[in-house]
Amino acid sequence: MRSYDLGTLIPNFKKKDKIALAKLISIIENEPERAYEIFKHFEDNKNDSYIIGITGSPGVGKSTLTGAITQKLLDQGKSVGIICVDPTSPFSGGAFLGDRVRMTNITLHPNVFLRSLASRGYKGGISRAVFDISLLYEAWGMDVIIIETVGVGQAEFDVYNLAYTIVVILVPGYGDAIQMQKAGIIEIGDIYDINKKDLGGEDIAVQVEMMLDDTIFQSGWRPPVSMTDANNGEGIDDLLQNIWDHKEHVELSGLINEKKKNRFKYKIKELVYSKMEDLISKSLINEDEIDEIIKKALDDGKFKIYQTIHNKFEDVNFEIKKKS
Ligand SMILES: Nc1nc2c(ncn2[C@@H]2O[C@H](COP(=O)(O)OP(=O)(O)OP(=O)(O)O)[C@@H](O)[C@H]2O)c(=O)[nH]1
Numbered sequence: 001m002r003s004y005d006l007g008t009l010i011p012n013f014k015k016k017d018k019i020a021l022a023k024l025i026s027i028i029e030n031e032p033e034r035a036y037e038i039f040k041h042f043e044d045n046k047n048d049s050y051i052i053g054i055t056g057s058p059g060v061g062k063s064t065l066t067g068a069i070t071q072k073l074l075d076q077g078k079s080v081g082i083i084c085v086d087p088t089s090p091f092s093g094g095a096f097l098g099d100r101v102r103m104t105n106i107t108l109h110p111n112v113f114l115r116s117l118a119s120r121g122y123k124g125g126i127s128r129a130v131f132d133i134s135l136l137y138e139a140w141g142m143d144v145i146i147i148e149t150v151g152v153g154q155a156e157f158d159v160y161n162l163a164y165t166i167v168v169i170l171v172p173g174y175g176d177a178i179q180m181q182k183a184g185i186i187e188i189g190d191i192y193d194i195n196k197k198d199l200g201g202e203d204i205a206v207q208v209e210m211m212l213d214d215t216i217f218q219s220g221w222r223p224p225v226s227m228t229d230a231n232n233g234e235g236i237d238d239l240l241q242n243i244w245d246h247k248e249h250v251e252l253s254g255l256i257n258e259k260k261k262n263r264f265k266y267k268i269k270e271l272v273y274s275k276m277e278d279l280i281s282k283s284l285i286n287e288d289e290i291d292e293i294i295k296k297a298l299d300d301g302k303f304k305i306y307q308t309i310h311n312k313f314e315d316v317n318f319e320i321k322k323k324s
């Protein structure tokens with residue numbers, strides 16, 4: 001797929017054309033090796049966005065909250081780039097639509113951009129795509145980036161390393177403290193928010209407070225707990241204040257530098273691993289050899305495929321042993 005011409009996309013992006021932004025994200029998603037061609041046009045760009053991660057089980061109201069927070073930020077004149085990592089379904093249509101429907105009014109605003117990503121099928125993994133898109137949002141000049149993810153699985157876990165403030169969303173009826181501890185939830189949050197407070201939630205807020213009281217926080221930051229009703233915009237100011245307080249804490253304590261380093265570390269490792277994979281697989285077996293094995297398997301019987309591969313790697317092991 002030869003997609004778009006960077007010669008026109010980059011100048012349009014620099015003129016804040018959202019279509020150019022959308023197309024550049026598509027390039028980054030589908031042809032990650034072209035990220036280099038894109039980002040070399042921004043080498044003198046010094047923008048730093050503040051990156052917030054919003055996580056929680058499916059349906060707790062992450063998108064609705066993201067919408068409500070974004071609206072407040074817009075009212076304060078800030079620009080916001082949103083990345084929604086599509087939760088559970090590999091058939092993402094429904095969820096994508098859900099994100100859009102819940103955030104329609106804000107995404108029409110010139111200072112907001114939203115991209116939903118399915119959590120599977122990315123070369124280099126979802127964190128690669130999230131990193132690259134966040135970098136593009138920084139190039140755009142976004143003040144704030146919000147990454148929404150469902151808090152399960154390694155892929156999502158990696159995403160936490162890309163944000164500076166992690167907000168964990170819980171809801172009434174989530175379960176008890178033991179479940180929360182088992183899920184590792186209590187370790188990852190910088191801020192806890194009990195959403196859907198219109199449905200109750202005092203009990204869970206008390207449980208979370210108690211658990212936090214029992215925990216020692218090395219960084220000196222004791223996560224605050226807020227309660228919101230995202231549908232009606234209640235409690236959003238408190239939540240946002242907690243986010244800014246945490247931002248201030250990480251900036252004043254210098255922790256922000258660690259977090260920034262961490263973010264880039266992930267990127268560098270991923271680049272190195274994918275390069276290595278490429279080099280190693282190419283040096284062990286080339287396309288002609290693969291074709292040859294396939295032909296043999298098809299001609300001589302498919303069950304021989306393992307024998308042929310086994311023989312092939314016997315040679316390789318021998319080669320490596322000889323060299324080492
Ligand atoms: N009663 C109540 N419902 C809410 C509240 N916030 C969100 N909802 C509803 O909860 C449902 C799920 O909201 P979403 O914002 O899509 O939740 P999500 O966590 O982004 O969901 P996934 O991305 O699918 O995991 C929707 O029907 C919302 O209208 C709230 O504060 N109170």
Ligand SMILES: [Mg+2]
Pocket residue numbers: 062063064084099148
């Ligand atoms: Mg959502």
